[in-house]
Amino acid sequence: MKPTILLALVALAATAAPAKAQTLDAVKSKGYVQCGVNTGLAGFSQPDSKGVWRGIDVDMCRAVAAAVFGDAGKVRYTPLTAQQRFTALQSGEVDILARNTTWTVVRDTSLGLNFVGVNYYDGQGFMVPKKLNVKSAKELNGATICVQPGTTTELNLADYFRANRMNFKPVVIEKLEEVLNAYFAGRCDVFTTDHSGLVAVRASRAPNPAEHVILPEIISKEPLGPAVRHGDDRWFDVVKWSLFAMLEAEELGLSSKNIAEQAKSPNPSIQRFTGASGDIGRMLGLDNRWAVNIIRQVGNYAESFEANLTPLGFERGLNRPWSQGGLMYAPPIR
Numbered sequence: 519m520k521p522t523i524l525l526a527l528v529a530l531a532a533t534a535a536p537a538k539a540q541t542l543d544a545v546k547s548k549g550y551v552q553c554g555v556n557t558g559l560a561g562f563s564q565p566d567s568k569g570v571w572r573g574i575d576v577d578m579c580r581a582v583a584a585a586v587f588g589d590a591g592k593v594r595y596t597p598l599t600a601q602q603r604f605t606a607l608q609s610g611e612v613d614i615l616a617r618n619t620t621w622t623v624v625r626d627t628s629l630g631l632n633f634v635g636v637n638y639y640d641g642q643g644f645m646v647p648k649k650l651n652v653k654s655a656k657e658l659n660g661a662t663i664c665v666q667p668g669t670t671t672e673l674n675l676a677d678y679f680r681a682n683r684m685n686f687k688p689v690v691i692e693k694l695e696e697v698l699n700a701y702f703a704g705r706c707d708v709f710t711t712d713h714s715g716l717v718a719v720r721a722s723r724a725p726n727p728a729e730h731v732i733l734p735e736i737i738s739k740e741p742l743g744p745a746v747r748h749g750d751d752r753w754f755d756v757v758k759w760s761l762f763a764m765l766e767a768e769e770l771g772l773s774s775k776n777i778a779e780q781a782k783s784p785n786p787s788i789q790r791f792t793g794a795s796g797d798i799g800r801m802l803g804l805d806n807r808w809a810v811n812i813i814r815q816v817g818n819y820a821e822s823f824e825a826n827l828t829p830l831g832f833e834r835g836l837n838r839p840w841s842q843g844g845l846m847y848a849p850p851i852r
């Protein structure tokens with residue numbers, strides 16, 4: 519056998535092996551969910567001053583732990599750069615990737631991921647120092663642009679400049695800390711990433727946030743969501759419905775504040791949700807109070823958004839429930 523073919527087979531076996539393992543059983547027996555998160559992006563996943571991880575991606579990990587163990591604290595976090603994240607999931611180092619990751623067909627197929635849904639609808643934008651007096655991305659011809667590798671950001675950037683017949687000089691730096699240092703030190707004219715990332719880093723990392731403007735153009739679709747490995751449908755279901763439970767709770771008006779009392783509600787949808795009727799938890803391989811545990815300990819989607827993103831200046835926008843003109847929509851829990 520040619521060495522290249524042998525190598526390919528070894529690589530295939532290495533990525534296929536953990537996918538066969540039943541992640542739900544493995545997670546139950548080790549006693550925690552290993553969650554791949556960002557290295558530190560305010561609002562999505564970042565340790566607070568006490569070292570406690572917080573953010574909407576962290577809340578996804580906590581929701582799954584609440585569903586599986588009845589305890590949102592049973593999570594261990596693996597901080598990952600954009601370049602490290604897919605290998606970490608493929609190799610079995612993490613059980614879930616909840617790290618502002620855009621759902622694309624390449625990732626869904628050849629990288630062997632299953633996206634469970636979208637926990638933040640986003641799009642790519644540009645940030646520039648105010649003093650450059652740039653008003654539109656169309657004025658960026660010839661600019662030096664800071665960008666992280668292994669991202670859709672890098673690909674969209676090239677597409678956008680080509681489509682608009684403009685040139686740019688990329689400054690490609692893997693670590694967020696370092697790429698931001700480069701931008702804030704003026705080594706590039708522009709920083710580009712998901713709009714949410716721009717809002718978050720301007721609010722949390724800029725020496726003076728008022729000195730930076732986010733340009734009006736949104737150049738791509740970035741549906742960000744948690745992903746699991748191909749080949750393990752039971753685990754896929756657990757993570758998927760943990761996200762949907764948070765969305766559905768917002769729609770039903772169930773929150774961490776009222777879930778205990780609402781468990782007595784005569785409303786059939788709420789009864790199914792809380793496990794007062796039916797057997798939905800068991801069908802997922804979980805306790806019938808799985809969704810109550812998520813909402814009691816983590817909150818509904820709106821609570822997570824308001825705790826983590828609203829303080830940074832985020833608007834709900836596309837991330838409102840469908841019933842309020844947004845895109846957030848959970849299939850029926852029945």
Ligand SMILES: N[C@@H](CCC(=O)N[C@@H](CS)C(=O)NCC(=O)O)C(=O)O
Binds near residue numbers: 668740
């Ligand atoms: N959504 C895009 C970009 C995700 C991404 O990695 N964004 C950067 C810029 S905000 C980031 O999160 N960096 C933090 C890190 O490297 O840990 C993707 O999935 O490729």
